[in-house]
Amino acid sequence: xxxxxxxxxxxxxxxxxxxxxxxxxxxxxxxxxxxxxxxxxxxxxxxxxxxxxxxxxxxxxxxxxxxxxxxxxxxxxxxxxxxxxxxxxxxxxxxxxxxxxxxxxxxxxxxxxxxxxxxxxxxxxxxxxxxxxxxxxxxxxxxxxxxxxxxxxxxxxxxxxxxxxxxxxxxxxxxxxxxxxxxxxxxxxxxxxxxxxxxxxxxxxxxxxxxxxxxxxxxxxxxxxxxxxxxxxxxxxxxxxxxxxxxxxxxxxxxxxxxxxxxxxxxxxxxxxxxxxxxxxxxxxxxxxxxxxxxxxxxxxxxxxxxxxxxxxxxxxxxxxxxxxxxxxxxxxxxxxxxxxxxxxxxxxxxxxxxxxxxxxxxxxxxxxxxxxxxxxxxxxxxxxxxxxxxxxxxxxxxxxxxxxxxxxxxxxxxxxxxxxxxxxxxxxxxxxxxxxxxxxxxxxxxxxxxxxxxxxxxxxxxxxxxxxxxxxxxxxxxxxxxxxxxxxxxxxxxxxxxxxxxxxxxxxxxxxxxxxxxxxxxxxxxxxxxxxxxxxxxxxxxxxxxxxx
Amino acid sequence: xxxxxxxxxxxxxxxxxxxxxxxxxxxxxxxxxxxxxxxxxxxxxxxxxxxxxxxxxxxxxxxxxxxxxxxxxxxxxx
Numbered sequence: 001x002x003x004x005x006x007x008x009x010x011x012x013x014x015x016x017x018x019x020x021x022x023x024x025x026x027x028x029x030x031x032x033x034x035x036x037x038x039x040x041x042x043x044x045x046x047x048x049x050x051x052x053x054x055x056x057x058x059x060x061x062x063x064x065x066x067x068x069x070x071x072x073x074x075x076x077x078x079x080x081x082x083x084x085x086x087x088x089x090x091x092x093x094x095x096x097x098x099x100x101x102x103x104x105x106x107x108x109x110x111x112x113x114x115x116x117x118x119x120x121x122x123x124x125x126x127x128x129x130x131x132x133x134x135x136x137x138x139x140x141x142x143x144x145x146x147x148x149x150x151x152x153x154x155x156x157x158x159x160x161x162x163x164x165x166x167x168x169x170x171x172x173x174x175x176x177x178x179x180x181x182x183x184x185x186x187x188x189x190x191x192x193x194x195x196x197x198x199x200x201x202x203x204x205x206x207x208x209x210x211x212x213x214x215x216x217x218x219x220x221x222x223x224x225x226x227x228x229x230x231x232x233x234x235x236x237x238x239x240x241x242x243x244x245x246x247x248x249x250x251x252x253x254x255x256x257x258x259x260x261x262x263x264x265x266x267x268x269x270x271x272x273x274x275x276x277x278x279x280x281x282x283x284x285x286x287x288x289x290x291x292x293x294x295x296x297x298x299x300x301x302x303x304x305x306x307x308x309x310x311x312x313x314x315x316x317x318x319x320x321x322x323x324x325x326x327x328x329x330x331x332x333x334x335x336x337x338x339x340x341x342x343x344x345x346x347x348x349x350x351x352x353x354x355x356x357x358x359x360x361x362x363x364x365x366x367x368x369x370x371x372x373x374x375x376x377x378x379x380x381x382x383x384x385x386x387x388x389x390x391x392x393x394x395x396x397x398x399x400x401x402x403x404x405x406x407x408x409x410x411x412x413x414x415x416x417x418x419x420x421x422x423x424x425x426x427x428x429x430x431x432x433x434x435x436x437x438x439x440x441x442x443x444x445x446x447x448x449x450x451x452x453x454x455x456x457x458x459x460x461x462x463x464x465x466x467x468x469x470x471x472x473x474x475x476x477x478x479x480x481x482x483x484x485x486x487x488x489x490x491x492x493x494x495x496x497x498x499x500x501x502x503x504x505x506x507x508x509x510x511x512x513x514x515x516x517x518x519x520x521x522x523x524x525x526x527x528x529x530x531x532x533x534x535x536x537x538x539x540x541x542x543x544x545x546x547x548x549x550x
Numbered sequence: 551x552x553x554x555x556x557x558x559x560x561x562x563x564x565x566x567x568x569x570x571x572x573x574x575x576x577x578x579x580x581x582x583x584x585x586x587x588x589x590x591x592x593x594x595x596x597x598x599x600x601x602x603x604x605x606x607x608x609x610x611x612x613x614x615x616x617x618x619x620x621x622x623x624x625x626x627x628x
Contacts, residue, residue: 119565123572128618131564148618304612 001174005135005166006031009099012142014041015175018070020061020421022046022054022414024081026074028114029101031166033072046421046449048414049441051078055085056414056439058096063401063415064376064422068095068149075102076114079121079160084408086156087125091405092211092238095154097145098126104164105133118160127155135168153212153302187318187326195273195297195314195323196330202271202295204339205231208254210283211238211404212276212301216321217397219243222275225328230336231273232343234262236283237385237404239276241394251343255283256539257386260548261350265343266291267545273327274298276320279309280405281541289544299323352537356530358505360387360458363527366506367428367456368392370513376401376419376427380412380435383464386535388430410438416453417446426452426520433459433483440492446522447497454516455524457489460531468534472549493524501525552604553582558596558614559622562588569617570596577610578602597626 003011009032013021021043025033036045048054051073058069069089073082079100089096102108103115122129128148130141138161145157199205207222219242226233226249234254235242243250252259254266263285266272272294277283279298284290287309298305298312299320306315316323354361364387371377373395379385379402394400401419403411412429413436420427436457446453467481493500499521501512509527516523537550560566567586574581579602587595602610607625615623 120568123565123568124576129565302616304609304616306612308609 001172002169003172004031004035005138005161005168005170006035008138008170008172009142009161009166010035010039010041010043011172011174012139013043013070016146017067018043020044020046020066021070021072022048022057022061022418023072024048024051024054024074024078026078026101026114028075028103028163029072029078029166031163032099032101046417046445048445050439051081052084052410053414053417053439053442053445055082055096055098056088056408056411057418059085059089059094060378060401060415060418061422062094062096062418063398064419065398066422068097068146069418070097070099072099074114075100075118076116078114079116079118083122083125085414086122086158088403088406088408088411089156090125090127092403093154093215094156095149096156097149098156098158100158100160101166102131102160102162105162106164108162118158122158125156126158129158129160131160132165133162135165135170138165138170139172187316187323189326191314191316192323192326192330195316196327198271198295198297198314199229199273199327199331200334203336204269204342205229205271205273205336206266206269206294207231207233208236208266208272208274208277209233209239209242210236210275210277212320214239214242214276214397216276216319217242218275218321218324219397221321221324221328223247223249225324225331228328228333229331230334230339232265232339234266236277236280237389237402240389241397241400244395245393253389256285256541257282257389257535259350259390260537260545261347263539263545264346264350266294268342269294272296274312275324276300278305281309284309285539286542286544350537356533358527358529360384360529360533361391362506363456363458363509363529364388364391364430366509367513370517371428372426373399374423375399375425376416376423378402378412378416378419378427378429380429380431381407381409382432382435383460383468383533383535384430384432384458386465387458409435413439413442413453413455416455417442417451420451420453426454429453429455431455431457432464433457433461433485433487433489434463436489437485437487440489443493443496443498443522443524450520451522452520453522454513455493457524457526458529459489459526460529460533461485462531464531464533465535473540489524489526499523502528504528551601553599553601554604554607555626556598556600556611556614557624557626558594558598558620560594560596561619561621562592562594563619566594566619569619570598570614573613573617574598574600574610577606577613579610
């Protein structure tokens with residue numbers, strides 16, 4: 001059938017199973033918006049307040065388990081506004097397809113209105129990008145974009161389509177092909193055998209899980225391997241939610257702001273089995289001092305991750321789940337009781353104290369208790385992100401959405417909207433007053449579509465994480481981190497049409513959240529916490545476990 | 551810092567040069583010379599001389615190989 005370029009876009013979106021797209025219209029993407037308006041494929045468009053919010057919402061929709069997220073934006077500032085969202089998705093390997101309109105072909109290179117070199121700008125923030133100048137290539141390119149976004153190590157892909165190509169016509173043949181998720185399970189068996197030899201020789205094994213293990217739902221196999229071999233389990237931030245924090249052999253998130261018992265256990269271990277983790281600097285600290293006595297087995301789907309930060313003794317490229325299954329099958333059973341004893345001592349040594357009656361730990365634990373384990377939980381970036389990563393017990397895979405790699409303040413509100421739509425239910429956002437101030441415009445989006453996002457603001461009147469670094473390493477010179485704003489987030493929420501609450505103690509928090517849970521409305525609970533709360537203990541950036549600040 | 555020679559085989563795709571140069575820049579390599587040749591099958595043969603940390607030479611090959619249109623990436627002795 002003869003279709004316009006914009007109609008072909010809709011056909012391919014439908015063929016790829018896309019139900020929701022996030023975006024913001026503009027002059028050079030109007031043909032696609034017109035086709036979206038007329039579409040009979042039940043593709044729902046969510047209009048956000050800002051393109052950045054749309055890009056984070058597409059990311060959140062994907063992270064919460066709905067496959068490839070889709071964001072649509074116009075040329076020029078539309079493109080530049082989604083770049084932060086694409087870079088966030090790229091850093092955390094999230095499959096997103098961005099469709100942008102571009103100036104008509106005849107205007108390319110004339111510095112015309114809202115013209116920007118999209119390919120150059122998005123190069124470092126995408127897995128791949130396409131510029132479609134020829135209508136005959138459009139359908140095939142769109143299909144490739146989805147395939148590239150979700151295959152191997154997933155990531156964002158951008159397709160830039162000039163507005164005249166969106167209006168051009170081409171004969172389109174609908175395809176009946178359906179995408180079936182497949183994993184390349186080819187693993188070099190010699191590598192597995194060498195790895196098992198190391199496991200069997202080890203006295204102090206640790207399984208260190210990253211985002212790759214969480215995405216592949218490796219929780220059960222990790223538990224089985226740990227139980228069989230007496231290994232303990234630590235996570236990078238992106239690995240959280242793969243298994244519950246209540247699991248016996250789970251030590252918590254390792255790294256600069258993680259559980260110090262987890263970091264210490266890694267420091268003294270003699271074998272680290274890194275599963276889908278990329279050894280980020282926040283996870284390892286000073287790499288020369290990272291697990292100095294340990295052999296390392298590194299399993300990753302992306303060959304380029306091997307040797308990038310840490311040189312492993314055994315590099316296994318391939319499906320992390322398959323590799324863990326093979327190791328579990330072949331490893332000898334061993335309880336490693338002396339390792340168990342040492343871990344118990346480490347846990348006692350690094351036990352954390354909490355004397356504040358309205359501390360982040362208590363707030364997060366209470367929200368955790370009152371929230372269904374199926375509810376996706378997003379964060380922004382800062383101290384609150386570290387507190388949630390340490391204290392929230394994620395019991396179901398893919399329920400934790402956080403910008404682990406890129407550290408994007410302002411990520412959470414869009415992500416929480418996307419996640420709530422993905423699960424067709426509630427989501428929770430933990431944020432800080434700094435992060436929330438960046439993108440609270442998206443509360444209006446949640447209100448417009450009645451999306452039940454509950455925002456819990458851990459409000460310490462400042463940029464707590466940076467303030468903490470100034471206190472620790474810059475002689476306490478607090479500059480530009482004491483916000484001293486008079487913003488009343490509860491009133492802002494109400495002005496935007498959401499529910500708004502202020503909580504200064506546990507009773508007020510419980511009352512407010514109980515009210516929120518009775519409705520299906522978006523709500524903001526502004527929790528006023530002490531500005532003395534710190535994300536401690538911590539290992540200084542570039543430091544090691546012996547440099548710990550308590 | 552040492553000089554390395556890289557040979558790439560790739561689809562002659564639009565923006566490929568941009569992607570290769572950006573990847574080298576991102577990973578801390580400075581390009582000293584760049585040769586690009588396309589055969590009748592639209593396959594590009596690319597020769598690059600770059601200066602960077604020699605310890606990262608295997609890593610840069612892996613990163614280049616990860617680019618969508620690159621089919622082969624090798625080091626050539628200087």
